[in-house]
Amino acid sequence: MMDLISQDKTHDESRQGEALILEPVEGKNSGRKLYIESYGCAMNFSDSEIVASILSEQGFETTGDYTNADVIFINTCSIRENAETRVRNRLKEFKVAKGKNPGMVVGVLGCMAERLKSKFLEEEKLVDVVVGPDAYRDLPNLIDQVDSGQKAVNVLLSREETYADISPVRLNTNGINAFVSIMRGCDNMCSFCVVPFTRGRERSRDPYSIVQECQDLFDRGYREVTLLGQNVDSYKWTQSASQRHPTPGTEGFENEADKKVSPAGGDLEEAVNFASLLEMVALIHPDLRVRFSTSHPKDITDDVLYTMAKYENICKYIHLPVQSGNSRILELMNRTYDREWYINRIDAIRRILPGCAISTDVITGFCTETEEEHKETVSMMEYVQYDFAYMFMYSERPGTLAAKRYEDDIPEEVKAARLKEIVALQQKMSHGRLLQQLGKVQKVLIEGFSKKSKDDYCGRTDQNAMMVFPVNEKYKPGQYAYVMAESCTTATLIGSIVD
Numbered sequence: 001m002m003d004l005i006s007q008d009k010t011h012d013e014s015r016q017g018e019a020l021i022l023e024p025v026e027g028k029n030s031g032r033k034l035y036i037e038s039y040g041c042a043m044n045f046s047d048s049e050i051v052a053s054i055l056s057e058q059g060f061e062t063t064g065d066y067t068n069a070d071v072i073f074i075n076t077c078s079i080r081e082n083a084e085t086r087v088r089n090r091l092k093e094f095k096v097a098k099g100k101n102p103g104m105v106v107g108v109l110g111c112m113a114e115r116l117k118s119k120f121l122e123e124e125k126l127v128d129v130v131v132g133p134d135a136y137r138d139l140p141n142l143i144d145q146v147d148s149g150q151k152a153v154n155v156l157l158s159r160e161e162t163y164a165d166i167s168p169v170r171l172n173t174n175g176i177n178a179f180v181s182i183m184r185g186c187d188n189m190c191s192f193c194v195v196p197f198t199r200g201r202e203r204s205r206d207p208y209s210i211v212q213e214c215q216d217l218f219d220r221g222y223r224e225v226t227l228l229g230q231n232v233d234s235y236k237w238t239q240s241a242s243q244r245h246p247t248p249g250t251e252g253f254e255n256e257a258d259k260k261v262s263p264a265g266g267d268l269e270e271a272v273n274f275a276s277l278l279e280m281v282a283l284i285h286p287d288l289r290v291r292f293s294t295s296h297p298k299d300i301t302d303d304v305l306y307t308m309a310k311y312e313n314i315c316k317y318i319h320l321p322v323q324s325g326n327s328r329i330l331e332l333m334n335r336t337y338d339r340e341w342y343i344n345r346i347d348a349i350r351r352i353l354p355g356c357a358i359s360t361d362v363i364t365g366f367c368t369e370t371e372e373e374h375k376e377t378v379s380m381m382e383y384v385q386y387d388f389a390y391m392f393m394y395s396e397r398p399g400t401l402a403a404k405r406y407e408d409d410i411p412e413e414v415k416a417a418r419l420k421e422i423v424a425l426q427q428k429m430s431h432g433r434l435l436q437q438l439g440k441v442q443k444v445l446i447e448g449f450s451k452k453s454k455d456d457y458c459g460r461t462d463q464n465a466m467m468v469f470p471v472n473e474k475y476k477p478g479q480y481a482y483v484m485a486e487s488c489t490t491a492t493l494i495g496s497i498v499d
Helices: 042-056 081-100 111-116 119-123 136-147 195-199 207-219 274-282 302-310 327-332 339-352 371-384 401-405 412-435
Strands: 014-016 033-039 071-076 105-110 129-131 152-154 177-181 224-228 236-240 259-261 268-273 289-293 317-319 357-364 388-393 441-449 456-460 466-470 480-488 492-497
Touching: 033 042, 033 081, 042 071, 042 105, 042 136, 042 177, 042 224, 071 081, 071 111, 081 105, 105 111, 105 136, 111 129, 111 195, 129 136, 136 152, 177 207, 207 224, 207 274, 224 274, 268 274, 274 289, 274 302, 302 339, 327 339, 339 371, 357 371, 357 412, 371 412, 388 412, 412 480, 441 466, 466 480
Parallel strands: 033 071, 071 105, 105 129, 129 152, 177 224, 224 289, 317 357, 357 388, 466 492
Antiparallel strands: 014 033, 236 268, 259 268, 441 456, 441 480, 456 466, 480 492
């Protein structure tokens, strides 16, 4: 896991796909090698697994070495400016490989592709394919188009596409943790954010396909799933009972309280919200841990919190982005809640889920932010005592509401100073939250060996803290162990297994 006390790691951190050789499929692409590199949020990594699945059906094998690839895809992020800079610099490295293999296809996928569209082909002569997040099914045709000597673009957004019927190929996997996308797009028009423009309108995936995917993962040995969405709390799926065809193995999950008479009369509608979906996944097996990301303060309900409290295998960890602690700035950001509302939600979490870990996103130096308003963000952080935080200086993104309406008028040195202040504060609070865990026994899912030593295992606690502890021959990765927290660094617990 990445260090969660970060100035700019969550949405912009790049991770290179590791080798995962698939069984070859007969066809014209048999033997061709695919390399995918992902940047940005967990949703991008999940999308890369969908892409790998689509192309594996066409005969492609994945590889972890781009110099040996026939097709290179870079899955991009447009949330932060430096993410785009990294992508463009990476493309320069791919240019060398393509010079040695002129038949190589280089493509840009994801949010950056959607935002820049065909302009990207003009700016980056190396790029052959530009594909938006809703057009991955068209990749085989687009690759054929490039093979015939033409550039190819498909950045059309969809109101229906969820890729629910595609079983993702798990890339860069440890065989224990997996991402499961439950919805796509976003209807929240936060003024600083490009996601609604690059990923389209919000739509939720059929819950029974989600349960089936999670069940399949559990049957294959995975022991933790993270349910993904831009705003998971707004998940909502409705279908009339006469149309419903339950996924095999999911019978019995229906909640009569979620059924209602349709406006047309006579028929019943089944409505599944996020609290219901959490319960459906938790019921697969007590040994399947369930996490989710990301929550929106305006939508997270007490029902979700009570469902988390009800099931031991739903992790007691919530990522609840605050962005700013000042109500005026929140209004400019179009976050649709104020300081008091956010504090109300924090108080509800503390009341219903004592000990629940909370992380957040913070932006410093948003348009017109005064020093007093910045101090309100500092006081919010002190009130909540976040376990982790993702912290950024505001950077204007072209096409956003903020770029159109407001002047980016806070000097860079002021933004940097404010960021430095909250980073130092969060490091102190994160360390303090870990110190509170010392002397306590934590249930840890063993994910593998520590990066520093094969003599130590590592895994996360229920509250998402990383724990390192000596290898015990009775336990293997993928199993749970009870570990006493004995000491800690600023970001990691250190302990030993107890019987």
